[in-house]
Amino acid sequence: MLDAVKPETPVTADEAQTSESHHVGPSFQPTHPLALAPVTSPPHTVDGFVKEFLAELNTNAGVTLSRSTVNDQYLSLARTVRHYLSARWLENTRKARETKAKMVGYLSAEFLLGRQLGNALLASDLEEIAEQALAACGIDIATLRAQEVEPGLGNGGLGRLAACFIDSLATMGVPCIGYGIRYEYGIFRQTFVDGRQVEQPDSWLTLGSPWEFPHPEHAVQVDFGGHTETYVDADGTSRSRWIPAWNVLGMPYNYMVPGYQNGQVNTLRLWSAQATQAFDLPTFNSGDYADAVRAQTFAENITKVLYPEDSTPQGKELRLQQQYFFVACSIRDFLDRFILDGDVTTLPERVIFQLNDTHPVIAVPELMRVLVDIEKLDWDEAWAITQKCFAYTCHTLLPEALEVWSTELLGRLLPRHLEIIYRINDEFLAEVRAAYPNDELRARQMSIIGEYPERAVRMAYLATVAGSKVNGVAELHSQLLRDKVLHDFSEYWPEKFTNVTNGVTPRRFIRLANPGLSELITETLGTGWLTDLERLEELEPYAEDAGFRDSFVAIKEANKAKLYRLLQARDGVVLPEHHLLDVMVKRLHEYKRQSLKLLHIVSTYEQIITGKVAADEVTPRTFVFGAKAAPGYRIAKETIHLINSVAQVVNSDPLVKDVLKVVFPANYNVTLAETLIPAADLSEQISLAGKEASGTGNMKLALNGALTIGTDDGANVEIRKLVGDEHFFLFGLTEPEVAELQAKGYHAHEYYESNPQLKATLDLIASGHFSGGDRGLFEPLVSNLLYDDRFMALADFESYLDAQAKVDASYVDQDAWARSAVLNVARSGFFSSDRSMRDYIDRIWHTHPLR
Ligand SMILES: *Cc1c(COP(=O)(O)O)cnc(C)c1O
Numbered sequence: 001m002l003d004a005v006k007p008e009t010p011v012t013a014d015e016a017q018t019s020e021s022h023h024v025g026p027s028f029q030p031t032h033p034l035a036l037a038p039v040t041s042p043p044h045t046v047d048g049f050v051k052e053f054l055a056e057l058n059t060n061a062g063v064t065l066s067r068s069t070v071n072d073q074y075l076s077l078a079r080t081v082r083h084y085l086s087a088r089w090l091e092n093t094r095k096a097r098e099t100k101a102k103m104v105g106y107l108s109a110e111f112l113l114g115r116q117l118g119n120a121l122l123a124s125d126l127e128e129i130a131e132q133a134l135a136a137c138g139i140d141i142a143t144l145r146a147q148e149v150e151p152g153l154g155n156g157g158l159g160r161l162a163a164c165f166i167d168s169l170a171t172m173g174v175p176c177i178g179y180g181i182r183y184e185y186g187i188f189r190q191t192f193v194d195g196r197q198v199e200q201p202d203s204w205l206t207l208g209s210p211w212e213f214p215h216p217e218h219a220v221q222v223d224f225g226g227h228t229e230t231y232v233d234a235d236g237t238s239r240s241r242w243i244p245a246w247n248v249l250g251m252p253y254n255y256m257v258p259g260y261q262n263g264q265v266n267t268l269r270l271w272s273a274q275a276t277q278a279f280d281l282p283t284f285n286s287g288d289y290a291d292a293v294r295a296q297t298f299a300e301n302i303t304k305v306l307y308p309e310d311s312t313p314q315g316k317e318l319r320l321q322q323q324y325f326f327v328a329c330s331i332r333d334f335l336d337r338f339i340l341d342g343d344v345t346t347l348p349e350r351v352i353f354q355l356n357d358t359h360p361v362i363a364v365p366e367l368m369r370v371l372v373d374i375e376k377l378d379w380d381e382a383w384a385i386t387q388k389c390f391a392y393t394c395h396t397l398l399p400e401a402l403e404v405w406s407t408e409l410l411g412r413l414l415p416r417h418l419e420i421i422y423r424i425n426d427e428f429l430a431e432v433r434a435a436y437p438n439d440e441l442r443a444r445q446m447s448i449i450g451e452y453p454e455r456a457v458r459m460a461y462l463a464t465v466a467g468s469k470v471n472g473v474a475e476l477h478s479q480l481l482r483d484k485v486l487h488d489f490s491e492y493w494p495e496k497f498t499n500v501t502n503g504v505t506p507r508r509f510i511r512l513a514n515p516g517l518s519e520l521i522t523e524t525l526g527t528g529w530l531t532d533l534e535r536l537e538e539l540e541p542y543a544e545d546a547g548f549r550d551s552f553v554a555i556k557e558a559n560k561a562k563l564y565r566l567l568q569a570r571d572g573v574v575l576p577e578h579h580l581l582d583v584m585v586k587r588l589h590e591y592k593r594q595s596l597k598l599l600h601i602v603s604t605y606e607q608i609i610t611g612k613v614a615a616d617e618v619t620p621r622t623f624v625f626g627a628k629a630a631p632g633y634r635i636a637k638e639t640i641h642l643i644n645s646v647a648q649v650v651n652s653d654p655l656v657k658d659v660l661k662v663v664f665p666a667n668y669n670v671t672l673a674e675t676l677i678p679a680a681d682l683s684e685q686i687s688l689a690g691k692e693a694s695g696t697g698n699m700k701l702a703l704n705g706a707l708t709i710g711t712d713d714g715a716n717v718e719i720r721k722l723v724g725d726e727h728f729f730l731f732g733l734t735e736p737e738v739a740e741l742q743a744k745g746y747h748a749h750e751y752y753e754s755n756p757q758l759k760a761t762l763d764l765i766a767s768g769h770f771s772g773g774d775r776g777l778f779e780p781l782v783s784n785l786l787y788d789d790r791f792m793a794l795a796d797f798e799s800y801l802d803a804q805a806k807v808d809a810s811y812v813d814q815d816a817w818a819r820s821a822v823l824n825v826a827r828s829g830f831f832s833s834d835r836s837m838r839d840y841i842d843r844i845w846h847t848h849p850l851r
Helices: 013-018 046-060 070-098 117-123 127-136 141-147 157-171 281-285 294-303 317-338 344-350 363-374 379-389 407-413 415-435 440-446 459-466 475-485 487-492 506-512 515-525 533-544 546-571 594-609 634-651 670-679 697-703 716-723 735-744 748-754 756-766 779-787 793-812 814-826 833-845
Strands: 103-107 176-181 189-193 196-200 212-214 220-224 227-232 238-243 246-258 265-275 351-356 390-393 404-406 456-458 470-472 497-499 580-585 621-626 660-663 682-685 707-710 728-730
Touching: 046 070, 046 127, 070 117, 070 127, 070 141, 070 246, 070 265, 070 317, 103 157, 103 317, 117 127, 117 141, 117 246, 117 506, 127 141, 157 176, 157 246, 157 265, 157 351, 157 506, 157 833, 176 317, 196 634, 220 317, 227 415, 238 363, 238 415, 246 294, 246 317, 265 294, 265 317, 294 317, 317 344, 317 351, 317 363, 317 407, 344 351, 344 379, 351 379, 351 833, 363 379, 363 390, 363 415, 363 459, 379 390, 379 415, 390 459, 404 407, 407 415, 407 456, 415 440, 415 459, 440 487, 456 459, 459 487, 470 475, 470 833, 475 487, 475 497, 475 716, 506 515, 506 670, 506 697, 515 533, 515 546, 533 546, 533 814, 533 833, 546 670, 546 814, 580 670, 580 793, 594 621, 594 634, 594 660, 594 756, 594 793, 621 670, 634 660, 634 779, 670 697, 682 697, 697 707, 697 716, 697 814, 707 716, 707 793, 707 814, 716 728, 728 793, 748 756, 748 779, 748 793, 756 779, 756 793, 779 793, 793 814
Parallel strands: 103 176, 103 351, 176 265, 351 390, 390 470, 470 497, 580 621, 580 682, 621 660, 682 707, 707 728
Antiparallel strands: 189 196, 212 246, 220 246, 227 238, 246 265, 404 456
16 A cells, blocks of 8 residues: 555554554555555456456455355455555545645534445446456346445434535545444334334344445544643643543544545545453453453443434433544544644644534534643634634424533533533623623523523534534525524624535435436436536426436336335335325424324325225325334334334225325335335425425435425425426425414314314224224324324314325326426436535535545
């Protein structure tokens, strides 16, 4: 590795072994011309690929082709593809270091990557070569693709967004290092037992993870606990220092983040916790084997599991340990690897750390601690640097989702950080009081420290005070942040607030997920659209072209057929062709309102079985749900049970069997999304207005030609504006109407009383029809809707059903529907995460591509 051959002060092997430095260079001086030449890729030929693949199989897996298992073959294929990427990877890392380019440090507790193989083959332009090479070895590449277990290192939208963003930055040639956590167990694997969700551990590492490169030589020590003390240093300055009580080691694992066929390969660095002292030998020798590894078990717990929460913070000590662990590792790592001359004052020229929600916000006092306590900068200079190095993305509007840490816990785990936060707050409040004299209420409202129900640090406020910029993730969301959640801050610092509407990577969610559509687009527009997605607008005229629409419809049908084959194999369900495919896939949460979707299904069913509507008058539909519920979220889990119970009754009722089907494949993840989304006709985006920050599922579905039925919420607003009202089914209260209704007092029960169809629907559920006569089973869900209904499902019911009636009517004219679907694709190019990245660069980061 040429990268490492940087002549440094020679050190002997023994010195190198004992050195504390993270930059122990090799002492050798290579002379062989090969050792001095740049690292090169293997030849891009079938023969070259076969040779590399067999070498991997024989030397790395240690088997012959004839004796190899599918897993051996998959691992060897993955490693072979790696060979093609590593030359550029090493080169890019060197370049970023040498040119001192400003980098994006994307700090995120979650990266929901999805499978890697397909993307790596696409990025390195090896799809055909690899397929032919494996075929020549007698192997079907599809079998190996299916062998990959996706790393589920995220919950949903937020983690997937991070994965889309690093893909886009690599594709745009912008140097970025993603920093996160290598959870040993990612998001749980969902199974259903008698219709109820049962969580299984996701042991994604068991069969080997060929995409990661461990770097034990870059391990970082992370301290916890203890106390602080003040002392006077040599030049008479009074300083603080932290005397921690315990520590762990952060072990980095690198992952390649290849750009799309552009030679750029960025890095994702995920941290794994290990004990600083793995093993207590005297204890072991005395025979207490469990005690001997206690420290190790304790340390490794930190990165053992992903918290399976979405939209509600956990508030657990281990969670704070995870957060501090990964940001402390990441900041130390960046300084060690990129600030080689040790001049930390140059940091703002070298990096902008983007905080993906509040999970990494403890990085703010951590950087202050490093600059003040270790680098001995004075406070004001350190604060000026810190403010330039961070920017904050807020991802929510739900007050209960805003993260807070009690000062009791923070002070116990990170005593020095709490002191730093107090000082940041004192200086900030002094500014506020100066700006608004005699307005103590405002100062109290803006304080980083909240007092009720307990004294706690408001992480969103800390991020807002520290960040150079604060952004929301869709126009409406950013507006509501300014007007409501962070109102006082936006008044004080109007220029700090900005919007960047989310996006999704078209490489994964169009090209890989929907090869049929991608081919049609390339045939029609030529190449280039995949990295310039606004070019999809050139498809507009083809919406009027009957031949094009026929091709488009044929692709949609083929995608449905593929999905149905998968669901039959996976879940044993057989689905009818030619139904409207109605898809609601996203985390299970009350604000997303899967229950409203369910009310529509039950209402339709009720109308048929009571004879209000004849089955043959109904537009045949198949409803697909995909959703995991947080294991401790009772109502969400009951909703899953109800969906499965409704599915069972509806699917086996002969009265509706030709027109209604409900399916709920277990374990919705990125891999399932990639097959489901391209098959969808209708995209359900039905959150209560003002609750969904953006949504990205809505974008994936529109880009694959599904029409949206949705509320005026999140990025739906922008989707509707772009695709046009006549190609979007809008319903429901608007955000101001929600606020008004809330203010005057919302009584869900009144909607039940005044709408007979709503009453019949809820009564059918309450009657035990879907629970074998058991009236008690779903009573809590029904009561929740009738007497609480925080997210106003009942208020939007009528409007939702009206919009669904329009969907039914529209779908009858298949040709008009196809035209709308094509226009959805043509007008959704804005939702590429490449565009999101350009916006971050222009409005927040001010970084540049390497070339
Ligand atoms: C895109 C995506 C999400 C986010 O979906 P929303 O509808 O925006 O909530 C969640 N999970 C997976 C697996 C995804 O791919």
